Amino acid sequence: MPETTLPAVRQNRLRGLAPADADTRxxxxxxxxxxxxxxxxxxxxxxxxxPATSWLPGLITCETELDAALTLTPGVVFGGWIACLVDHFAGLVMxxxxxxxxxxxxxxxxxDYHAPLIPGPVRVDTELTSCSTRLAVAEVRFxxxxxxACTGTVEQIIHRRGVRDA
Incomplete structure (x- = not known):
């Protein structure tokens, strides 16, 4: 990972984050x-x-291959599985x-499905677009x-971990 900090413009929209160089779980x-x-x-x-193939704090990239076994309509990847990936990558960016x-x-x-995703290579870019101490928003682009071909948006509720979450 060549960079460890986000551009200043993005940092202004993101609060409650770990420092870029923090060693977090x-x-x-x-x-x-x-x-x-x-x-x-x-x-x-x-x-x-x-999995993510590369990441920085607040940014995740995945380059993967969509398998034909993930289709319901012939030649088109199942939209429900794509929605699952949206949630997955939003979690990874968090x-x-x-x-x-x-x-x-x-x-x-x-x-939002802009065009059918088909079996084959795809790049998934996920960005934490806003974050406060209580709510974060991630955008996932395929x-x-x-x-x-597809854009997902996920709102995440942020909570303080209790003793039982540790």
Whole structure:
């Protein structure tokens, strides 16, 4: 990861984040998932959720291949699975950004399908677009063949972790 800080314009919209150089549980988890030293959570395996291929605090990228086994309509990836990926990548971007004393839960998720996603290569770019101490918004963009095929928006409720969450 060549950069460790976000542009000043973005930092002004983001509050309650861990410092860019902080060694947080979420960032250690992302690094471990990327290098294979942390096992995938059971749901990631069951739902065939791809990991991030690169990340910075507040930014996640995944370059992956959409499998033909994920289609219902022939040649088109199932939209429900795409919505699952939106939630997944929004969660990963939260792990990249929040301090250890904060947790999060999805409050709202919306997906706009601009063009059918088809089996084959896709890039998923996720950005934390706003964050306060209580609410964060992530945008998840799917780009295939040079065009944006899908955009998801996820609102996350941020909460302070209690003793039982540790």
């Amino acid at each position: 979420g960032r250690r988890m992302l690094a471990g998932l990327a290098d294979g030293t942390v096992p995938d959570p059971p749901a990631a395996y069951t739902l065939a959720l791809p 792990l990249s950004a929040l301090p250890d004393e904060s947790g999060f839960l999805t409050a709202r998720l919306s997906v 780009v295939q063949d040079g065009r944006r």
